[in-house]
Amino acid sequence: MRTIREQRSRLKLLSIVAVVALGTLAGNTVYAQNLRGNVVVDGSSTVYPITEAVAEEFRKEQPNVRVTVGISGTGGGFKRFAIGETDISNASRPIKATELAATHENNIAFIELPIAYDGLSIVVNRENIWCKSLTIEQLRSIYIEGSTVKSWRDLDPSYPDIPIKLYGPGADSGTFDYFREVVIRDGNVRSDMSPSEDDNVLVTGVAGDRGAIGFFGCAYYFENKDKLNVVAIDGGKGPVAPSPETIENGTYAPLSRPLFIYVNARSARKPQVRAFVTFYLKHAAKLADEVGYVRLPSEVYARAERNFDQMKTGTYYLDETGNPIEGPVSEVYK
């Protein structure tokens, strides 16, 4: 019975998509504008611009569906998601084991859907012409607690003797978490780093300080290319600078990360949530590019669409014992 029902609902979905396509062509919007109800989204402020763009476009197709998007942060969003307060949770990192346990406790199943890439860019001052690339090990030696790197010369004898000044996002942000996980691995970040929750402040800081080095989301570098120099990162296969191409094809490693939406499986049965998520996956690539992020490889979107259609619940990023699984999204997300 269950499988038949699911097949039927999939069939229905296909027919909805067909009618929507027909409707836009022939001006016939019988189904297209008839959905009602709420879609409640909360979570990461990094993912927010993409979801906002999707919600804005979705509104043109379904003006009677009320979509709200919040910015409580990835962790804050999961807290609400785990008690069923939200239909969709924006996340700038995969779900953690503790958060997964909280969803189990409340009998909440979810579908995990990657929607875009965000690259971490390492930037220096415009006058810094000496440092063109860094290895992950060098980056680690700069940022780790108890670091002996006080001046650029400590890093490389050919660099000038200019004091090195560190900038980075605050410890609450997903960006900071990701940097610590990938670059520092074990240990803490130096306490004399100048943190700011506002990445624009970091841009201004690095742009005004000759010895500065900082890291933040790529969108902020792409928008400020004329004010900053970017440092190519050598992850073992030669230095690569972040660009939409190198992030999408995976060569800018390991400093690019996927962004996700998590959809409550019970909510996914509601027609308006279904339509919203289907619309999201269909337009995520184009809209992510437009708001300054990088699209995922098309096969990842195809897998996400398939997983959503089949209501495949659970996460790809934790194994049975709750340990995180790492790797490029095209390999982990099947």
Add this chain to the structure above:
Amino acid sequence: MRSLRNRLFVVVCVLATGVAAVVLVVLLGAVLYKGWDHLTIGLLTNAPSRRASEAGLKPAIVGSIYLFIICAVVAIPIGVGAAILMEEFPPRGRVMRALHRLVQLNITNLAGVPSIVYGIIGLTIFANMSMFPGLGTSLSPRYAMGVTWYDEFYDEAGNLLRVRTDRRDAPATVVTNGMTATLVTDTGVQETITVRVMPIEAIDALHDDEQDPSRQKLAGVLSPDAEPQRVSEKAWYYVQLPFGRGVLAGGLTLMLVVLPIIITVTQEALRAVPNTLREGALACGATRWQMVWKMTLPAAVQGIMTGSILAMSRAIGEAAPVLILCGIVYISFLPANLMDDFTVMPLQIYNWASRPQEAFHGVAAAGIIVLLVVLLSFNALAIFIRQKFNKPLS
């Protein structure tokens, strides 16, 4: 030597005022310079957008005004009332005096608590009402008024069908052939129709019917396993307990933020009223209530209003407690009732200012100008009321 000191003091005073004025002028100048080009009608009439040129504040402006009104209506009477009690009805007896001092100390301290703390308090006691577990959660409230529940189906042609149910937790409607339902079109027009239940094979055949591309024959047709979705229609006066993360909870949370300020300034204003007035009133045989209502309050109204204006200005500029309470930034509709979702201007501006695109920083500046205009117009209204009620003492 004495006159030199005097001169020096005047110079310091002028400098101090000058610094404040210069900072204000620079701030306003920078905001106007950055935001002027983005100050369009669209900013007032559009919903948030990913494009800076189309981004608007409409839901946020309405949300802020709602919050302002709720906050003012609740906070000013409570605050003034509390201050009158503290000032005009001094306690007798040692225990009461000690209690009075304790309350006074708390009020003064509360005025300095960071507003984000009030956000958490507001979330707990207004939005979730965690102190009354019997009320249920904000998603499934125990008490609700002004709501009708429906089971919604989409028929095979994609029309929305509704069947009314009594309660939120009533058993799901079972599809039967010949049952009546309300068909709701996208413009909201409703008509009663009779539902036909057809076997899945027959429906599939009709779906494949090339002769009927708009699936007219499937209108009003449901499959036997059609699953309803429980939805609600809420009236404008919809109220629920707990309040949930809506406008009312937001306004009450801001009330917590401003209440200590209003109480403190009202006390100051009442203290400034000369005691001779009170003694005169009492000597003429007035009760304490008559004395307060006819003498001290009118004499203090100017100070009370000024303090309330300052407190309310703080309320309308707060982002932190609202971020904790609702955290919504993208919203395209206006609150339809007191429990409905909302956002406020400071939250929207905060989000725009932290975006990477330069153009959004301009929109943020334009948003600040709108916020200032809204704020100043409310203040102007308050000043107008103050002048209206102002009575000279003599």
